[in-house]
Each structure stands twice: as structure tokens, then as C-alpha cells.
Amino acid sequence: MTRLVLTNGRIFDGTGADPAVGDIVMEDGLIADVGSGLDGDESIDCRGKLITPGIFDCHVHFMADGDFSPNTHLNAPFSLQFYLAAERMQRTLAAGVTTVREAGGADLGVKEARELGLIPGPRMQISLTMLSQTGGHGDSWEVCGGFMPGMMDEHPGRPHNIVDGPEEMRRKVRELVRAGADVIKCATSGGVISPRSNPSHAHFRDDELDAMVAEASAAGRHVMAHAQATDGIKNAIRAGIRSIEHGIWLDDEAIEMMLEAGTYLVPTLIAPMGVIDAADRGADVADVILNKARAVVEDHQESVGRAIGAGVKIAMGTDSGVTPHGENLRELAAMANLGMTPGQVLASSTSIAAELMGIEDEVGTLQPGMAADVVVFAGDDFDVTNLGARVETVIQAGSVHP
Numbered sequence: 570m571t572r573l574v575l576t577n578g579r580i581f582d583g584t585g586a587d588p589a590v591g592d593i594v595m596e597d598g599l600i601a602d603v604g605s606g607l608d609g610d611e612s613i614d615c616r617g618k619l620i621t622p623g624i625f626d627c628h629v630h631f632m633a634d635g636d637f638s639p640n641t642h643l644n645a646p647f648s649l650q651f652y653l654a655a656e657r658m659q660r661t662l663a664a665g666v667t668t669v670r671e672a673g674g675a676d677l678g679v680k681e682a683r684e685l686g687l688i689p690g691p692r693m694q695i696s697l698t699m700l701s702q703t704g705g706h707g708d709s710w711e712v713c714g715g716f717m718p719g720m721m722d723e724h725p726g727r728p729h730n731i732v733d734g735p736e737e738m739r740r741k742v743r744e745l746v747r748a749g750a751d752v753i754k755c756a757t758s759g760g761v762i763s764p765r766s767n768p769s770h771a772h773f774r775d776d777e778l779d780a781m782v783a784e785a786s787a788a789g790r791h792v793m794a795h796a797q798a799t800d801g802i803k804n805a806i807r808a809g810i811r812s813i814e815h816g817i818w819l820d821d822e823a824i825e826m827m828l829e830a831g832t833y834l835v836p837t838l839i840a841p842m843g844v845i846d847a848a849d850r851g852a853d854v855a856d857v858i859l860n861k862a863r864a865v866v867e868d869h870q871e872s873v874g875r876a877i878g879a880g881v882k883i884a885m886g887t888d889s890g891v892t893p894h895g896e897n898l899r900e901l902a903a904m905a906n907l908g909m910t911p912g913q914v915l916a917s918s919t920s921i922a923a924e925l926m927g928i929e930d931e932v933g934t935l936q937p938g939m940a941a942d943v944v945v946f947a948g949d950d951f952d953v954t955n956l957g958a959r960v961e962t963v964i965q966a967g968s969v970h971p
């Protein structure tokens with residue numbers, strides 16, 4: 570049993586305490602102790618460096634990588650998606666992200682390949698797909714009458730995702746749980762990257778959402794909602810959905826409701842910006858998608874800024890997949906831009922994200938008995954504006970990621 574010790578680093582432990590200089594000892598994949606003057610068999614000198622818990626990203630898609638061309642999925646052999654996902658998972662871990670919530674795409678085999686040690690990658694909760702109504706954000710029907718291949722296409726490990734009516738909803742949630750979903754993902758409004766949905770329309774009626782949450786709760790699962798439209802957000806909160814993803818049009822009433830219900834907001838600030846950046850880089854982004862991204866970006870920042878100001882629980886999420894993987898920590902700077910302090914940003918990216926995922930007893934803080942997921946950053950500035958470039962060492966379950 571090797572005891573690895575990080576010495577004299579400036580430690581942000583995720584509990585809400587101010588960062589302080591100290592040592593961390595890890596053994597058997599867990600944190601054994603945090604303090605000063607600690608020793609171990611191997612040590613890494615962290616003087617002048619910042620240490621945080623492994624970073625969480627509560628919204629990623631490993632079956633895409635910031636490429637919007639219709640030809641990408643059309644020309645890819647079926648099984649290539651899994652090999653591509655493996656490389657993206659590794660890139661994400663190398664970026665300092667040790668835990669993710671997969672918001673549609675990865676199936677149980679992808680998750681288990683990591684758990685078996687075949688593929689390095691973040692710890693993962695999976696949703697398999699995104700439930701949508703006919704014509705909703707997850708409906709890949711095109712005006713030509715065909716279906717555009719994409720990251721959530723049905724296959725034996727990834728159930729079909731279009732649901733209408735409460736009875737179908739019961740069966741569908743049970744199918745997802747059977748196929749390995751840790752969390753149920755749905756779209757309670759239209760979205761940006763679906764050509765035929767309108768992000769300002771609410772999707773699913775209350776009886777459908779109630780059936781979804783009831784079935785998910787009975788199976789011990791939370792529900793996460795892609796929700797951009799104001800009504801779609803409110804319907805989701807009222808139904809007891811645990812997190813609002815994106816939250817582009819939050820009005821004061823929606824914010825009040827989130828505070829009341831304890832609903833989390835996963836902003837994904839870099840996602841609409843990423844769509845626009847991709848087009849600027851010359852990527853093949855359909856006009857209908859690009860125009861929607863341009864239309865939402867300012868409203869999105871304004872909404873999230875007000876939610877932050879009001880004290881809504883914020884959990885870090887990027888929608889990586891819509892943007893390229895491995896740039897996850899850009900989101901931290903975007904959060905700070907909207908008024909969060911570095912301590913708030915890092916809490917949202919560690920302990921609060923762990924609470925959202927229901928795993929705060931295992932990961933998200935640096936305390937004895939917790940999983941030894943740790944990131945060491947160059948320089949000890951308590952500043953989140955350029956953390957992505959400062960990642961030096963990523964440790965997951967006590968092992969240093971090469």
C-alpha cells in the first residue's frame with residue numbers, strides 16, 4: 570500500500586473553507602489525511618501550487634466533439650463512436666475533470682469500460698439519451714422526411730427517445746433504468762441545435778413530467794431537464810426535476826421557484842458561445858442552428874447572472890460535445906465573469922456538483938475517507954480565469970493520470 574503525499578500546496582478542500590497551505594495523504598484510492606507535516610512513501614512537492622478536489626462537469630456528451638456537420642455521423646461506421654468516445658474521455662480527465670454526468674449518448678458499455686480500467690476517463694453517471702416529445706429537441710426528424718443520424722440514435726444499449734403521453738413515459742423511464750441510466754434526461758423545451766424545435770416553447774405537459782419524475786424517483790433516479798423556455802423551466806421545477814440545464818430564459822418567478830424547491834442550475838455558458846466559435850472557425854454549422862445560438866447568447870448570460878445574484882445553487886456543466894472536449898475549465902472563467910467569486914466557482918465545480926449528483930459522501934471534497942480525486946494547478950493564485958492552462962497533475966482514486 571503506497572502512501573502518496575502532496576506537500577505544502579495551497580489547498581481548496583471544497584468544503585467552503587478558505588484555501589490554506591497544507592499536505593494531503595492518499596492511500597488505497599482514498600484520502601487518508603489532510604493537515605501539515607504529513608508523510609508518505611512517495612511525495613510530490615506542491616509548494617507554490619493550488620490543489621483542488623477533482624473538477625466535476627455535470628453536462629457532457631462523449632458521442633460528439635464540437636462538430637456540427639451532418640456528414641460526421643453519416644459517414645462514421647457504427648462502432649467508431651465508442652472508440653472516439655474513449656479518446657474524448659481521456660482528454661476530459663487530462664483537463665482535470667474527474668467526474669461527469671453524461672447528458673445523452675454514452676451507454677452502459679462506455680461507463681463499464683472505464684470502471685473495468687480499459688479506458689481512462691472521468692467517473693460517470695449516464696443518462697443514455699434525452700427524452701423528447703415528437704418534434705422536440707431530441708427528435709432527429711428532418712423536413713425531407715428522413716432522420717438525421719446523431720449522438721443519441723437508438724441501438725440495443727440506447728433506447729429510442731421520443732415519448733408522447735404519460736403511459737408511454739412510464740414504460741420509457743423503466744426502459745432507461747433497465748438499460749443502465751443513472752439519471753433521466755429530458756427536454757422540457759426546444760433547443761438550439763435541433764433544426765425543427767423552438768427554444769422558447771415548452772415541451773411535455775404536466776401529466777407527462779409527473780409520470781417521468783414519479784417513475785424515476787421510484788427507481789432512485791433524479792431527473793435533469795434541458796430547459797431553455799421560461800414555461801419549460803417552470804414546468805420542470807414544479808414537477809420536481811432536480812436540475813435545469815442551460816436555463817436561457819429565467820424570469821424572476823422561475824428563480825424564486827428554484828430557490829424554493831432547491832433546484833440546481835447547470836448553466837453551460839460556453840455552449841452557445843462554442844457554436845458561434847465553431848462557425849467562426851469555418852465549421853459546417855447549419856444557418857438555422859447558428860442563428861438560434863446568436864439569438865440566445867446574451868439572454869443566457871443575463872439569466873444566469875440573475876440566478877447567481879439571487880443565490881440559486883449552481884453546478885458546473887459545459888455541454889462539452891457541443892463544444893470540443895477538454896476545454897471544460899473555460900466554463901469556470903465564464904462563471905466568474907458573471908459575478909461568482911473563485912471560491913463559489915470552485916465549490917460549484919466540486920462539492921455542489923457532487924450534491925447535485927447525490928455522491929457528496931464519496932467525492933467532491935478533500936477530507937479523510939473521500940475518494941482521492943485531486944487536481945494540482947501551476948501557481949497558487951486563487952483565481953479561476955485561466956485554470957485550464959494551469960492543470961499540472963490529475964489524480965483519480967489515488968493514481969496519478971499520466
Ligand SMILES: [Zn+2]
Pocket residue numbers: 628630672888
Ligand atoms: Zn447537452
